[in-house]
Amino acid sequence: MLLATRLALEEINDQGGIAGRRIELVTADFDVTVPSAVRAAFTELVEQEVDALTSGYIGPQDVAHEIAADYGCPYLHAATLDSMVSRVAEDPERYGGIFQVCPSDTRYGPGFVRFLTSLRDSGAWRPESDRLMAVQGIWPLGDLGRSEMAAAVEAGGWTLETVSEVGMSDDAWQRTARQVRAAAPAAVLVGHYFMPGSLAFLRELLADGPPILPYLLYTPSIPSFREELGPLSDGLLWATVTGTYSDHLGRSFAARFRSLHGVSPGRSHAGIAYDRARMIAGAWSQVDDPRDHRRVAKAVRTTIHRGVNGAYYLADPGQAALAYPELTPDPSIGQAHLVYQIQDGHQRILSPTPYSDGRFRLPPWYGTGGREGDAPRPARTGTP
Structure with missing residues (x-):
């Protein structure tokens, strides 16, 4: 995640940053399974008066939500937790700056x-x-x-x-x-x-x-x-x-990542990290003051962003990305x-289609049972 964020910020800063100001990255390491560690890390970032918060998986995600809500800046996370999406939907006044940049688990x-x-x-x-x-x-x-x-x-x-x-x-x-x-x-x-x-x-x-x-x-x-x-x-x-597609955008991202860091990106959180850095930078560029947190959050909420992991539409009540094809039939607004x-x-x-670039193969270690058949098996319904 860190390497992909650095790639995004290098590209943005090379283009002049935000209104001529460079974006700086501040980090805090912590154990994502321990509530006290989460609290300490987020408190450390808030005390440095950052303009946005981001994170990946966190077990006690509610701890991060409460600190972000108290502070008030936009917070883009990838915890894939429907319980946290519901928390945002139920109290938009308090949690209106918190966005889940992926569908839920x-x-x-x-x-x-x-x-x-x-x-x-x-x-x-x-x-x-x-x-x-x-x-x-x-x-x-x-x-x-x-x-x-x-x-x-x-x-x-x-x-x-x-x-x-x-x-x-x-x-x-x-x-x-x-x-x-x-x-x-x-x-x-x-x-x-x-x-x-x-x-x-x-x-x-x-x-x-x-x-x-x-x-x-x-x-x-x-x-x-x-x-x-x-x-x-x-x-x-x-x-x-939320995975990185094998399309032109995904391949180009992977090539730039390799050129900068000398290794290939993963197929999930690297793309998320790159996309959300681009998203928050885009939101900052739409407002006069990047520290006007409510206006920045509104820009995140109302802008559809097509990234390397698909499309980010965060205007639903829970402010979470939509899963395609389950939650939307339109891939232009879903991941x-x-x-x-x-x-x-x-x-x-x-x-799903249209993103597939391969067909299923039986694993070489699978054994003789379950071998591919000569004809399709008819569909079955009901309880066995």
């Missing part, structure tokens, strides 16, 4: 089921069972869209078992992987946003046992994820509600809920 659960249903019904995947599993780490404000996921499970003719509040340690995720392997579902949603636990889970799950499709969230977007997992990463499915597969070391977008 409630898209992930139903998206997992619908994608696998489509994959099964197309004949591209022949699962050995009608069971799905979802495992979720400790993320107190997260949801993953459980109620909508249950409806999608019933409509698709699946059954679903969930495992909640898996701890942060590698041991906890290894134990959970053994539990999943023993249950032998057709596929498992790994609802965890941290790389160590995700890697521990996958290494244990794929070490032995029946063919199970793991479907991860976000973590495979990090370039070092593939390096750490090695050949086992080939064929992995993963999703994000695509992207499903990727790692293929031969490359990230390929499988869904």
Whole structure:
């Protein structure tokens, strides 16, 4: 995130900054899972009288919200938490300067089921069972869209078992992987946003046992994820509600990032960081005084921004980006809920159109069960 923000600010400052003034970046490191650390970091930034706040994932996101609301400057975060979107919608006077620059995590659960249903019904995947599993780490404000996921499970003719509040340690995720392997579902949603636990889970799950499709969230977007997992990463499915597209804008961003930093950007939060820096700079350029926080927030709210991660329309009551195609059929005002597969070391977008640049392949480690069929399997509805 930091490298992408620096790229955006370098480009903006090279063009004259904002009304001739350069934009400076102030940072604060903290443990995103500890409320006291979040409070200390945000207090440190506020005491430096910054003109905008930004952040990625934070577990105790409510702590950051309250400090930002008290301070009053625009705050652009990417916590993907529907509970925080609701907080903004319920009290726009207090939280009117807070924006979630991505859709919420409630898209992930139903998206997992619908994608696998489509994959099964197309004949591209022949699962050995009608069971799905979802495992979720400790993320107190997260949801993953459980109620909508249950409806999608019933409509698709699946059954679903969930495992909640898996701890942060590698041991906890290894134990959970053994539990999943023993249950032998057709596929498992790994609802965890941290790389160590995700890697521990996958290494244990794929070490032995029946063919199970793991479907991860976000973590495979990090370039070092593939390096750490090695050949086992080939064929992995993963999703994000805000990912960098493979179009001209996305490729150009990646090329400029590599030119400046000598490494490739990830496929999610790097794009968010770049886009939100561009968004807040654009809002500052529309007002006479960048410290007029209400006018700057209004500019963020009323301007549609097309970035490398899609379109940012933040004028809904909760001031969060819209998911395409679930929350809007119009991709010009939404961010695509992207499903990727790692293929031969490359990230390929499988869904949705028009952003896909690849087709599903069975992972090389998947085994003989679930092999691609000769004909599509007919759709099924109802409970099994």
